[in-house]
Structure formats: structure tokens, C-alpha cells
Amino acid sequence: MTGFVCESVGFRYATKDGSIDALQDVSFAAGGHEIVSVVGPSGCGKTTLLKLLAGILDPTAGAIRFSPDLNGSRPKRALVFQDHGVFPWLTVVDNVAFGLEMQGVGAAERRARARRFLERVGLEDFADRHPHELSVGMRQRVGIARAFVSDFPILLLDEPFGALDAQTRLLLQEELLGIWQGERKLAVFITHDIEEAILLGDRVLVMSGRPGKILEEIPVPLPRPRALAAPDRPEVTEIKWHIWHHLEKEARRQLSIPD
Amino acid sequence: MILGALALWEILVRIGLLSPLYFPPPTAVGRRLWELFVDGTYPDHGRVTLSRMGFGLLVGTSLGFLMGVAMGRSAPLRRILDPIIGALYPIPKIAILPLIMIFLGIGESSKLFVIALGAFFPMLISTLTGVIHIPSIYFEVAATYGSGPLALLRRVILPASLPTVLGGFRIALNSAIHITIAVEIVSAVTGLGSLVWFSWETLDVEKLYATLTVIAVLGVVTTHGVNRLSQKLVPWRT
Numbered sequence: 248m249t250g251f252v253c254e255s256v257g258f259r260y261a262t263k264d265g266s267i268d269a270l271q272d273v274s275f276a277a278g279g280h281e282i283v284s285v286v287g288p289s290g291c292g293k294t295t296l297l298k299l300l301a302g303i304l305d306p307t308a309g310a311i312r313f314s315p316d317l318n319g320s321r322p323k324r325a326l327v328f329q330d331h332g333v334f335p336w337l338t339v340v341d342n343v344a345f346g347l348e349m350q351g352v353g354a355a356e357r358r359a360r361a362r363r364f365l366e367r368v369g370l371e372d373f374a375d376r377h378p379h380e381l382s383v384g385m386r387q388r389v390g391i392a393r394a395f396v397s398d399f400p401i402l403l404l405d406e407p408f409g410a411l412d413a414q415t416r417l418l419l420q421e422e423l424l425g426i427w428q429g430e431r432k433l434a435v436f437i438t439h440d441i442e443e444a445i446l447l448g449d450r451v452l453v454m455s456g457r458p459g460k461i462l463e464e465i466p467v468p469l470p471r472p473r474a475l476a477a478p479d480r481p482e483v484t485e486i487k488w489h490i491w492h493h494l495e496k497e498a499r500r501q502l503s504i505p506d
Numbered sequence: 507m508i509l510g511a512l513a514l515w516e517i518l519v520r521i522g523l524l525s526p527l528y529f530p531p532p533t534a535v536g537r538r539l540w541e542l543f544v545d546g547t548y549p550d551h552g553r554v555t556l557s558r559m560g561f562g563l564l565v566g567t568s569l570g571f572l573m574g575v576a577m578g579r580s581a582p583l584r585r586i587l588d589p590i591i592g593a594l595y596p597i598p599k600i601a602i603l604p605l606i607m608i609f610l611g612i613g614e615s616s617k618l619f620v621i622a623l624g625a626f627f628p629m630l631i632s633t634l635t636g637v638i639h640i641p642s643i644y645f646e647v648a649a650t651y652g653s654g655p656l657a658l659l660r661r662v663i664l665p666a667s668l669p670t671v672l673g674g675f676r677i678a679l680n681s682a683i684h685i686t687i688a689v690e691i692v693s694a695v696t697g698l699g700s701l702v703w704f705s706w707e708t709l710d711v712e713k714l715y716a717t718l719t720v721i722a723v724l725g726v727v728t729t730h731g732v733n734r735l736s737q738k739l740v741p742w743r744t
């Protein structure tokens with residue numbers, strides 16, 4: 248089973264004037280075919296956590312174990328970056344095909360596959376443009392398509408729908424669920440939007456303010472497949488308020504506002 | 507504008523306000539230029555100058571680029587080399603020609619070395635600046651998709667630093683032109699720079715002006731070419 252275990256993971260950024268503890272004692276496991284949502288106040292270390300999972304950063308404390316791990320060959324992880332990280336010098340289609348290119352897929356095939364994904368995120372007419380001709384939300388979609396098309400077993404998503412309007416967001420949430428359902432991936436999904444975390448996730452991890460710890464892990468008892476546009480359900484609302492209170496307390500603590 | 511100035515110059519010489527000894531009339535300079543062109547003087551010497559400059563530019567900028575990338579990607583290398591480069595860069599390259607001639611002899615190689623050195627430093631410093639300022643997210647994206655060092659260079663480092671690198675190439679070109687002409691003036695019997703010097707020695711003022719015109723045109727044409735090329739190479743905006 249594809250998965251990973253975080254064992255008391257900590258991360259400390261070394262900066263010019265001292266160091267910043269971004270994460271402390273983060274332990275959780277994820278595996279198989281599930282979506283783990285992560286919510287937490289701004290600056291609590293969510294992006295840091297995903298970068299650790301992606302292998303861009305290494306834990307300064309604890310460890311992350313992947314399975315399967317055959318002599319250091321771990322399941323590949325695709326990261327959708329919060330600031331999209333789309334290359335300005337590549338056309339949209341070549342940006343989406345970048346992951347495939349690095350895997351050694353030939354030009355014709357990788358462009359064909361990239362174009363199919365551009366259709367799914369509604370950008371087929373912009374395939375041969377450069378990113379500066381796109382809006383921020385469109386660039387975010389290019390970043391999403393790039394991660395999805397690479398077909399890695401683990402998807403790491405850092406507030407991927409943050410820059411999108413409600414309708415586009417809903418379509419892409421459904422697209423994400425469709426891909427996840429069809430290709431049986433493991434996904435870690437970071438968001439600011441509590442409702443989104445609940446509707447997409449099998450579990451919601453609630454993080455504390457910096458240094459980020461996991462305060463609580465909340466299972467989501469909704470059946471799958473899920474209808475995202477369904478009217479408010481009482482069980483969703485209940486979990487939402489539960490998480491909301493957690494986060495409000497954390498936000499107050501961070502901003503030093505007394506209860 | 508230029509034509510007007512030339513016409514004024516011509517008139518001032520004709521009515522005797524400017525001495526043709528210092529300011530030969532443009533028509534005479536033009537005639538001289540044409541003669542030296544058809545008798546093969548300018549084509550031959552121009553070719554020599556261009557190939558010296560081209561060779562020095564090619565070698566100097568290639569090495570400057572590679573070293574700039576290496577330094578841009580390695581903080582320890584930067585710490586070691588930065589002070590050395592800081593000390594060497596300001597030395598006018600023409601001033602070390604005699605030293606180089608002691609090592610490499612008075613032949614072609616010492617000239618080429620000094621020209622390449624002149625192109626090397628601006629390219630190195632621009633490339634270094636360009637590479638250091640590449641946003642780290644681009645390296646992170648490449649890392650998550652498993653880019654090898656070559657793919658990283660070709661698909662990320664080169665394009666991301668290209669605008670700055672091309673700026674460096676323009677300065678390197680300029681520097682190569684200066685140093686080539688200077689080297690030819692002080693130590694060559696061929697090339698446009700040597701013609702400048704011979705014209706002075708023989709007090710052939712018309713030829714002096716004509717040769718300077720050729721050099722100016724050469725500089726304008728090559729700089730313009732590089733500018734056009736850089737616009738073609740960078741169709742994106744960041």
C-alpha cells in the first residue's frame with residue numbers, strides 16, 4: 248500500500264537572525280486511497296509540511312517513512328504549489344508537460360497528454376500562450392494540470408483552489424475527486440476553507456498556530472462518491488463549527504487577542 | 507540629423523573655418539573609405555579584427571557563463587572566488603597584455619587571451635547575478651519532478667537567467683570590441699586597430715577618420731544584431 252508515516256516531525260528554518268520553528272512533533276500516517284485534508288491558521292507550517300512530504304525539505308527532527316521504500320526508491324509525489332510555480336519561459340502546454348518531460352516521455356506524447364488535461368481545467372485555448380498572458384487563477388490551474396498529468400501515486404495540494412472563483416473552484420474540486428476516484432491516489436490537501444476540507448477529505452487534520460502541531464484529527468463520516476454542490480448537511484455543519492472553534496482559538500492566540 | 511551634421515562639416519571645411527588637416531571633409535573621407543574598401547584593405551583587416559573579437563568573445567563568454575552558473579549554485583565556491591574576482595575585474599585588461607606576452611609570447615595567443623578575458627568578466631558577473639536571483643520555487647518545482655543536472659540547466663537555470671545573461675553578453679561584446687582594437691593598436695600589424703595606429707604614424711588623417719568610421723559601423727552593427735537576437739530569444743515576461 249502506498250503511504251507514509253510522519254514520526255514526531257519537526258522543522259526549524261535557519262535564518263540570518265536566529266531560527267524559526269515552523270513545525271513541532273507532527274505525527275500522523277496516511278495511506279492507500281484517501282484524501283487527508285489539513286487546515287490551520289496562516290503561518291502555522293502547512294506549506295512547510297507539504298515541502299517535507301515532497302522531499303524539498305528534510306525534517307530537522309523526527310522522520311518521514313514512505314512505503315513502499317525499495318532501497319530508497321519511494322513513491323513519487325506531485326506537489327501543487329501555493330504560488331503555482333509555473334515557468335514564465337515555457338508555453339502553457341510545455342509547463343503542464345514538464346513533469347512528463349523530466350520522466351523522459353517523448354515530445355509528441357507528452358504534449359498530447361498535457362493538452363487533454365488542459366481541456367479538463369478549461370485552458371485548451373491557451374495551450375500555446377505564455378503564462379504572463381494568463382490570470383492568476385488560470386496559472387493556478389496550469390500548476391494543477393502539471394501535477395495531475397504526471398500521474399504520481401501521491402498528490403500534495405497546497406491551497407490549490409485559493410485563487411479561483413466559486414464556480415471554477417467547484418468544477419475543479421469535482422475534477423480532483425474524479426481523478427482521485429479513478430486513479431486511486433493518495434492525496435494530502437491543504438486549504439483555508441473548512442468546508443472544502445470536510446467535503447473533500449476522509450479526515451481533517453487541524454493544526455495549531457506556529458510552531459504547527461496537530462491538534463486533532465477529525466474523521467469525516469460522509470459516504471463516497473460525494474456530491475459537492477449538495478445543500479448543507481447537519482453533520483458537515485457540526486464538524487465545521489467544531490473546527491471553527493479550534494481555529495478561532497488559535498487565531499486569537501497568534502494575534503494575541505484575549506477570548 | 508547625421509547627414510545634416512556631415513553637410514555642415516563639409517561646408518565649414520570648404521569655406522575655410524575648419525582646417526582639413528584636422529578635419530578632412532566628409533567627401534574626402536568617404537572617397538578614401540571606398541578606395542580602401544575596394545582594394546581589399548578593410549575587408550582583409552576587418553576580417554582579422556572580427557575573427558579575433560569573435561574568438562575571444564566566444565571563449566570568454568562561454569567560460570564566463572559556466573563559471574557564473576557554478577558560482578551561482580554554490581555558496582562555498584562564491585565565498586572562495588568572490589574576492590579574487592573582485593580584485594581582478596577592475597584591472598583594465600589591456601594593462602596586463604605585456605604580462606601575458608611574457609607567458610604566451612608576442613603572437614596571436616596572448617592577444618586572444620586578453621580579449622577573452624575582457625569578455626569573460628562581464629559575462630561571469632551577469633550570469634552569477636542572474637542565477638542567484640532565480641526564485642527558489644523554480645528549483646523546487648524541478649526537484650519535485652526529478653530533474654537531473656542537465657535538464658535543470660537547460661530548462662530552468664538557462665531560461666530563468668537568460669535576460670540577465672544576454673545583458674552580460676552585450677557588455678561582453680562591447681568589452682571585446684574595445685579590447686580587440688586596443689590590442690591591435692599597441693601590438694599588431696594586422697586588424698583595424700593597427701590601421702588606426704599606422705594612419706597616425708603616417709599622419710594620414712583621412713585614413714584615420716575612414717578607419718574609425720569602419721570601426722564605429724562594426725560596433726553598431728554587432729550591438730544591434732545582439733539586441734535583435736535577445737528580443738527574439740526572450741518572448742516571455744516574468
Ligand SMILES: Nc1ncnc2c1ncn2[C@@H]1O[C@H](COP(=O)(O)OP(=O)(O)OP(=O)(O)O)[C@@H](O)[C@H]1O
Binds near residue numbers: 262269288292
Ligand atoms: N524560507 C523560510 N525561511 C524562514 N522562515 C520561513 C521560511 N518559509 C516559511 N517560514 C516560516 O515558517 C512558518 C510556516 O510557514 P509556512 O509557509 O509553512 O506556513 P503556512 O501554514 O503554509 O501559511 P499560509 O497558510 O499563510 O500559507 C512561518 O512562520 C514562516 O514565517
Ligand SMILES: [Mg+2]
Binds near residue numbers: 293294295329405
Ligand atoms: Mg502555505
